[in-house]
Amino acid sequence: MSTRLEGKNALVTGATSNIGRAIAEAFAAVGAHVVVTGRSAGRGKEVVDGIRTRGGRADFLQADLDGSAAASQTLAQEATRVLGGRIDVLVNNAGIFPPNNTATADAKTFDQVYAVNVKAPFFLTAAVAPAMAEAGSGAIINLGSWIARLGIPISALYSSTKGAMETLTRAWAAEFGPQGVRVNAISPGVVLTPAPGEIHPGEVMMKGTPAGRMGTPDAIANAAVYLASDESAFVHGIVLDVDGGRTAVAVIAG
Template sequence: MNSIRLDGKRVLITGASKGIGADIAETFAEAGASLVLSGRDQEALDVQARNLEQQYGVRVTAVAADLADADAPTRLAAEAAAAFGGLDVLVNNAGISHPEMVTDLTAATFDEVLTVNLRAPALLAATVGAAMARTGGGSIVTVASAAALRALPEHYAYCTSKAGLVMATKVLALELGPDGVRANSVCPTIVLTDMGRKVWGEEAKAAPMLARIPLGRFAAPAEVSATALFLASDLASMINGVDVPIDGGYAVS
């Protein structure tokens, strides 16, 4: 991916301290971007920022935010823009999941998942996107899920939130496209982060899901990061309003 560069681009990445977000942060740092990393743990973000600065020689700052808070998207957008005088790219990655059968679902769990997975990223993208529209354009890349495209058992709230996020991204593309703002989403299947291995590492649990993926495997974090990097870059300058499955054919099987 060294051929794709983001030199001069100012990027906000949410959920950046671990998993897919951490891999995206490293990929974008390697590509030369200036980064604002966000998550809930300020200390972990600070350590990550120092490591990326030292390894790749780029500017990195950390802004802690709990996206369950109602005012977090507005505050995070303002603080991230202030860090480097504006934003060129937003990677909307933060999300949570509480796997359970719909018969066990509670209002509290449903509200928590939709707040973090849909309301917060939708409002953040709208706020950042509106600012980008006023200053010449930009790119919004939202990490949704294959669960937005196909139903997944024990993920009622999660599927609902991610499907809504895909459609919210399309509306952003429609409304902000005339001002040079591109908005796209990526929809990975299960990704083998530490958490992914913990949840899906048992062969008995993984086998039925793997059987639905024509390539016969789950995704690696780098495969999500590479796609996000392309969509954020000028190489994707005519790509707007799409949802890209990173799923080995799961959506068509």
């Protein structure tokens, strides 16, 4: 087992499926003690049991991050207790993606998406970062999205929340970086775990990219391990694109 995060305590939100689960599993595989959070206790137990079976350290905390300061503060307190008094790494991954466009997004949906995708990580960071700053070290990783910077004709609401998280990444890097807390973000491309034999519509979005295919959650998890580890000690305030070249490169077919 690698020891890149040996001795580190990590809190990963939305860690019962897809990208969050992959990050939690990757952190545990390189030595971190991970608190897995999510709304489903059953899925949380599955993730934790799998990590422990492979020799890693993990615990589950059920949490519904609804955007209230109280919910975020409670999770921060409980995670700090479970992790023995210290959180070294926070991954703000939990989020919702409603399939709507601007005309069909009602006020209730608007408020819910901003509550989960922006307010919850804002208040969770507010509850965790000061203790990191007092300790003189820590790493916060936010999840952005490629569609925050490359416009597509759907999901404007979701895109705007991810743009907010990328902006907060830079602001928090300026606010907490001088106290030793590194804040960075990952911007995933089209990332899904494909079902055997299934052709997903997301494949179309990756045509004309260097990768030419969708990514898997492991690709994002590997980037998160780097940003959480001491290997990225000189990295502050970046948005790391892990998107197969979608936002940076156009491949011209011959």
